[in-house]
Amino acid sequence: WILTAFLSCAGLTAGCATPPPALPVALPQLTPPPAATAPCEVYVLPPNATRADLDEGYVRRGAQIAACDAARRMALETLEAEHALEAEALRRAGRERR
Template sequence: MTASCAVSPPISTVAPVRLVLPEAAMRPCALAVLPPDPTLGDLEAVYVERGAQIVACDGARRLAVETLEAERNANALRAKKP
C-alpha cells in the first residue's frame, strides 16, 4: 500500500486576505487636451496641467501596486504560519 507515501500540506480553510483598493487607484487618469485653434497660451497651460495630471496618475498607480504587494505579503505570511 502506497496510499499515504506522498505527504501533502493541509488544505487551508482560512480565506485569503483581500485589501480594498483605494478609490484613487481605480479612478481613470484625466488628460488635458488642446482646444480647437489653440494659442501659445493654451499650449503652455495644457503642458503644465498635463504635468500635474501625470504626477497624480503615477501616484494612483503606485498606490494600487503598493496595495497589491501588501495583500500578497499578508497572504504569504499567513501561508507560512502553522
C-alpha cells in the same frame, strides 16, 4: 448496452472531475483607495489652440502625469501588501496544521 456504457463513462468522468480542495484559511483582501482605481485624466487642447492653451497644457499634463503615477504607485503598494498578507496567512496555516 448503450445505456450501460453511457452510465459507466459518466461515472468515471464525474469521479475525475472533483473540485480542488478548499484553502485552509480565508485569504485577506485589501481594497485599493479610490484614487488608485480611477482612470487618469488627460488634458486635450481645444480647437484653434493659442500659445496660452499650449502653456496651460504643459502645466496641466505635468500635474496629471504626477497624479497618475502616484495613483499607480498606490495600486501597486496595495497589491504588494495584499500578497504579503496572503503569504503570511498561508505560512501560519501551514505551521498550525503540523
